[in-house]
Amino acid sequence: MSRLTPDRIVAAAIDVIADVGPEQFSVRRLGDALDADPTAIYRHFRSKDELLRAIGDRSLAGVVDDLPASSWRDCIREVCMRIRAANLARPALASLVRGAPPRHRNELLITETILSRLREAGFDVAGAAMAYHAVIELTIGSAAIDSPLACVAESERDRTYEEWRSDYAALDAGAFPVSVQMAASLYPQTADQRFEYALDRLLDGLSLTVM
């Protein structure tokens, strides 16, 4: 075996990203962390993009383990929440999804799980495909939006939300009456809970198509 392996590189990369943030992550920094020449990484990954995908896939390990067998809704809901949690925990991943197809094992397992549950629930092939894409777009897209704020301390996050609310409250009440009136009610609860609500409403809507 070689000194560097894909596994060790991915593990080190996750550490580096946790350290310096996804924005500052670079091949050179990763090389430093590995005490190896940065270009050695290209012996194991064709490009940085391929490396990032591998990192993303590793973070999705276990997403489809021990799922509730109760209903298709509960199952898919849980999968989506776990995907979100994985993406928010390592915020770099959310940004690198970029519509790339799931070529890796964990991503494929997720697809297989969601699709099969939908089919069991009575979705026809076309309906299952549409429902799958709908649920995934909401989950991944929402995580991409929320990830920047997910990695800062809770106090700072709260302060940011409060700042945004007061921005709305300070608007011209003539031009933006409803925004001003509702300012205090915007960004309610936590970002996780807002996602949960959106996912539940989407699943409600999808349920209607199969009954």
Next chain:
Amino acid sequence: MSRLTPDRIVAAAIDVIADVGPEQFSVRRLGDALDADPTAIYRHFRSKDELLRAIGDRSLAGVVDDLPASSWRDCIREVCMRIRAANLARPALASLVRGAPPRHRNELLITETILSRLREAGFDVAGAAMAYHAVIELTIGSAAIDSPLACVAESERDRTYEEWRSDYAALDAGAFPVSVQMAASLYPQTADQRFEYALDRLLDGLSLTVM
């Protein structure tokens, strides 16, 4: 007045992005297009990020003009489609959604429009806030995911989707039976239509909360 103005820079930047794609957009290219030194741009924008935000702001102009007055669903649907269209046309925006967003006029107009329609439709304050966030997260998130493929030629896009489908079809049918079976049905229709479907199902689900 100076030879370069923020307006002219933004206009040129939009042209350049349309030409070479968001990925290849750089300050140097923009300088070439303006027949000026690239660093002259920094006399009008503090950073590339600020420039991108200005581009984003302009691209959202007109999103809330002449909306259908019929139903709240039609109205919000139309707003979301226009936001998506704006984001996909100027894909650079998708990548900058992640930063802490300063409130710009067009963005505020969109918020006001959606919130007021929801309130008129009978949503209470809390429900309108949740529905607003749900709809926006799906719209912006989905656009962020779809934008990389939105700016390539249709033939190349079709080829990419076909490649992804055949990736699924080539999987081990024992481990991924449903994925293999449904391979040809994945990524159905266009990305716009898939988003439309997801949005409609989400609106269906939101409708249930207000009846």
Next chain:
DNA sequence: ACTGTTTGTCAACGGTGTTGACATTGCAGC
């Protein structure tokens, strides 16, 4: 032990955003 592939190292290429020093322009106030 010889050979050929794999892996690590090094220098370098072409690109990026951004900064500071310098030259030029335009415009206020006298």
Next chain:
DNA sequence: GCTGCAATGTCAACACCGTTGACAAACAGT
């Protein structure tokens, strides 16, 4: 008019970035 000052454009340079090709060391198979 002129002067002085701020705004604007130009240039060179910095510190990075992802990636490639040539070369050396280590390993595998025969």
